[in-house]
Amino acid sequence: MPAAGVVMIIAVVAIVAAVVVYLLGTIVALRRIVAGLDTAIAAVVEITGKSEPVAPIVESINANLDAGVDLLEGLLVKKAGLADAVGLVDGIYPGAAAQGLRNVPESTEVRPPRIGEVYTRGTLTLARLGREAPIAAASPNGPALRNPVYGSLAARGLYPDGRPGQAQQLPRSPVIGADSPVQYDPGEEVGGPRRRLPAAATSEGS
Amino acid sequence: MILEWIGAIILIAVVLPVVVVLLRGALAAATSIVGSVDRIAAAARAGSVNLDAAALLVTTDERVKQTIAAAADYGGSLDVILDDAQGA
Numbered sequence A: 001m002p003a004a005g006v007v008m009i010i011a012v013v014a015i016v017a018a019v020v021v022y023l024l025g026t027i028v029a030l031r032r033i034v035a036g037l038d039t040a041i042a043a044v045v046e047i048t049g050k051s052e053p054v055a056p057i058v059e060s061i062n063a064n065l066d067a068g069v070d071l072l073e074g075l076l077v078k079k080a081g082l083a084d085a086v087g088l089v090d091g092i093y094p095g096a097a098a099q100g101l102r103n104v105p106e107s108t109e110v111r112p113p114r115i116g117e118v119y120t121r122g123t124l125t126l127a128r129l130g131r132e133a134p135i136a137a138a139s140p141n142g143p144a145l146r147n148p149v150y151g152s153l154a155a156r157g158l159y160p161d162g163r164p165g166q167a168q169q170l171p172r173s174p175v176i177g178a179d180s181p182v183q184y185d186p187g188e189e190v191g192g193p194r195r196r197l198p199a200a201a202t203s204e205g206s
Numbered sequence B: 001m002i003l004e005w006i007g008a009i010i011l012i013a014v015v016l017p018v019v020v021v022l023l024r025g026a027l028a029a030a031t032s033i034v035g036s037v038d039r040i041a042a043a044a045r046a047g048s049v050n051l052d053a054a055a056l057l058v059t060t061d062e063r064v065k066q067t068i069a070a071a072a073d074y075g076g077s078l079d080v081i082l083d084d085a086q087g088a
Helices: A001-052 A052-081 A081-093 A104-110 A121-132 A151-158 A165-169 A198-205 B002-081
Strands: none
Touching: A052 A081, A052 A121, A081 A104, A151 A165
């Protein structure tokens, strides 16, 4: 056999050997890929099964919460009136009056009264419920203080002339939160007297 | 004879390196995919475990319904007890 033929055979054998080595490595890698994909697919199928009922449940929760909001907002507006309702909400959550009540679009135009200043958060509730509820009876055998006809108007007897005018001159409740218009500077008041409020300065001047 | 030598040289100098380069590239690509697939599988398993709490939404839904029903009962009672606002 000529030497050229031997060299050619050796070259072909080397090529085949290289092909075999690299293809075996590729086959092993592809098998690992298949195994990994099988695991991933199984987990994804599991995720799909677990997340399938999430959407209708969340829709149900939202629908019930919407009904609750409608109920409470409607009851609040019906019993307290639109202005006091907005004021009450703003007293509990300062700044919330700007968003208004969801089912009363015109509530955003209402300037919230200062219910939080005239009546503290609990006073209004206690005044209305405590004076009117049967538990306020003088004794179990005595007549109830509650006026069954004008019961809820008794609380308004606390301020027969209406809401004190001075309350309207007090500064607004501060809007708190990271996006509040006035940011508190801790270094401003530490060790010093509290900053004078604008309305206090006005009342002193008058 | 000369042609046989030329063929042998071409096989060794051209064909063998090309085959090696191509197969090495394919092997490197397949090997790199293995790591990615392993990470995908781990993330999918973790996501599946995280969704185990989704079953609690059924309980949450029931609690919300009960809470809203209780609030509706209180609201109905308050509607009877309290007078409507003046002008309302």
